[in-house]
Amino acid sequence: MKIIVNLDVMLAKRKMRSNELAEKIGITTANLSILKTGKAKAIRFSTLATICQVLECQPGDILEYQEVTE
């Protein structure tokens, strides 16, 4: 089971680029890439709150739970 981060969908809806989002939320593009590609181990509530504020969305719009079948 894993949590999928659907940032690309919201970025497309808001017509925003990754580097622009990274600058607005105060993280590096490398860290944003780690988040988008599912390599992140955890996300701080403060970071999640800032992302939702910038993208004008809810956490559920960007986070999705998926059952992984082996």
Added chain:
Amino acid sequence: MTTSNLLKWSIEFLFWAILGIGVAIILFVLISVTFGDSFGMFITEDGTPMITHWYSEMNEAYTFKMKDYLVLIFGFSRIIIFIGSIYYLRRASLKIIKNHMFSEDVVQALKRTGQLIISYSILMIISQKIIEVLYKGSMSFGVDFEGFGSSLFLFILGLFFVLISNAFEAAGILKSENELTI
């Protein structure tokens, strides 16, 4: 001089000195035992081997017996184990000084250091007891408490190193998770 520099130079000095001395001792003893001790370094003037003076047990003239070889084997084993433990301690220290403290190398080096120190302390006890039986005919019971050289202290120190390596391993996992926390 910073603590890390002091550690680095102390451990480098100890390692190379111990390695040099250890190899020299082993070679000299092997050569002396095999080809005869013409330098008189291991055989004293009255013909008794130095080994008897090391344990201060014999007063009469003495010829090298099989049990003396056993003492040499114990001695060589302890030298080799000690050099090994300093080697791994040096490896861990140099990595920590370079700020790679939670790497797998450091974890394994600290674990090996601990394991070798534990082995040394156990060998110390076993060899002492066997030598007592061989040379005195009886064995004393009990553990030595004499300072930092005591076998019990070394055993505890070895266990501590193994425990520290586990702590470093856990810290490494936490660090990598933290680095992947956005």
